[in-house]
Amino acid sequence: MDLTNSANSANSANSANSAPLRLAVIVGSDREGRFGPVVADWFLSRTAERDDFTVDVVDLAETALPTSLSHHPGPDVRAELARVSPVLAAADAFVVVTPEYNHSFPAALKSLIDWHFTEWQAKPVGFVSYGGMSGGLRAVEQLRQVYAEMHAVTVRDTVSFHHAHGLFEPDGSPKDPSGPDAAAKVLLDQVAWWGRALRDAKSVSPYAG
Numbered sequence: 001m002d003l004t005n006s007a008n009s010a011n012s013a014n015s016a017n018s019a020p021l022r023l024a025v026i027v028g029s030d031r032e033g034r035f036g037p038v039v040a041d042w043f044l045s046r047t048a049e050r051d052d053f054t055v056d057v058v059d060l061a062e063t064a065l066p067t068s069l070s071h072h073p074g075p076d077v078r079a080e081l082a083r084v085s086p087v088l089a090a091a092d093a094f095v096v097v098t099p100e101y102n103h104s105f106p107a108a109l110k111s112l113i114d115w116h117f118t119e120w121q122a123k124p125v126g127f128v129s130y131g132g133m134s135g136g137l138r139a140v141e142q143l144r145q146v147y148a149e150m151h152a153v154t155v156r157d158t159v160s161f162h163h164a165h166g167l168f169e170p171d172g173s174p175k176d177p178s179g180p181d182a183a184a185k186v187l188l189d190q191v192a193w194w195g196r197a198l199r200d201a202k203s204v205s206p207y208a209g
Helices: 003-018 036-047 075-090 107-114 137-149 178-204
Strands: 021-027 053-059 093-099 124-131 159-162
Touching: 021 036, 021 075, 021 178, 036 053, 036 093, 036 124, 036 178, 053 075, 093 137, 093 178, 107 137, 124 137, 124 178, 159 178
Parallel strands: 021 053, 021 093, 093 124, 124 159
Antiparallel strands: none
């Protein structure tokens, strides 16, 4: 038995296991006058305090994917996919920041999901939601069903802002940060656990999607 090679393999595996997860934060609203950037910026400030993630942002207000799907998209759509798809493919995990529109989630978010498939597979998805009385949780429950079809794993705990406009100061900070900060930690801890577990599993055996 070659103990040197075994030790080198173990060291390589440990290094890979300890590498930060690539987290893609998806800002799901493209609505005029949207509140999404306030919530997203706060959440990104939570991820910035952790060393177990490197973060990319996909803002759907800056993404022009049509709702009409095609196996042979035109040049404009191919250019957009070339910009967005590699970010999703490289991610180990996702957090979706979503509002609730008419008891559901935005069309732009559904379009992003539907234009992709393997990019979502065997990766965890967490949710930060905001809205009125329900805090966007009805949108989250529908997204769980959609992401299950994508072979993604949605984490149980969420961050939700009920009557969100009244919960933030003019500078974008929460008026009472203790609850949201604690919820964000739980969410990110769960996303990190699943992200590492699934990344490690795929390094041993590719996902059979």
